Amino acid sequence: MRAEDSESISPEELADSRAYALHRLSWVGTTLLVCSILTLLYVGFSFFNVLLMYQNAEEDRKELAAMTLAATIVILLNNSVISLGAIQMMRGKNLVFCIVALCLAMVPTLGVCFVLGIPIGIWGLWTITSPEVRRVFQ
Numbered sequence: 340m341r342a343e344d345s346e347s348i349s350p351e352e353l354a355d356s357r358a359y360a361l362h363r364l365s366w367v368g369t370t371l372l373v374c375s376i377l378t379l380l381y382v383g384f385s386f387f388n389v390l391l392m393y394q395n396a397e398e399d400r401k402e403l404a405a406m407t408l409a410a411t412i413v414i415l416l417n418n419s420v421i422s423l424g425a426i427q428m429m430r431g432k433n434l435v436f437c438i439v440a441l442c443l444a445m446v447p448t449l450g451v452c453f454v455l456g457i458p459i460g461i462w463g464l465w466t467i468t469s470p471e472v473r474r475v476f477q
Contacts, residue, residue, distance in 0.1 A: 356474070359471065364428050367466050370455075371441070375444070379418045382451070386411050389411050392407065421440045427440075428467075433476075445457050
């Protein structure tokens with residue numbers, strides 16, 4: 340369905356196309372959300388270990404412990420953004436935020452599901468750029 344044809348679409352067809360687009364977005368969003376939550380759980384539990392490592396580190400190891408703690412915080416923040424973007428995607432809202440979340444998911448070092456992040460990100464960007472799905476965000 341092209342954008343030029345949108346004037347000739349009946350309300351029933353428009354509702355059907357919106358439901359179809361939201362269904363496609365829900366698959367991508369759910370997959371992205373599951374991977375992000377798995378990462379948040381893993382890194383969230385390891386955050387306390389890293390914090391203890393920093394507190395108990397000897398003076399010569401404090402710098403390494405601080406860098407590990409900073410990396411853990413970056414991963415937690417990154418996957419929080421991905422989770423929020425996945426939720427927005429499933430609702431069909433905030434296109435720019437969804438694209439940012441998909442791009443962050445494709446960064447291979449920022450999660451435990453890094454092997455899945457690249458294909459999910461590509462799948463999500465491909466889905467979002469299709470005309471019938473993109474219409475949901477307008």
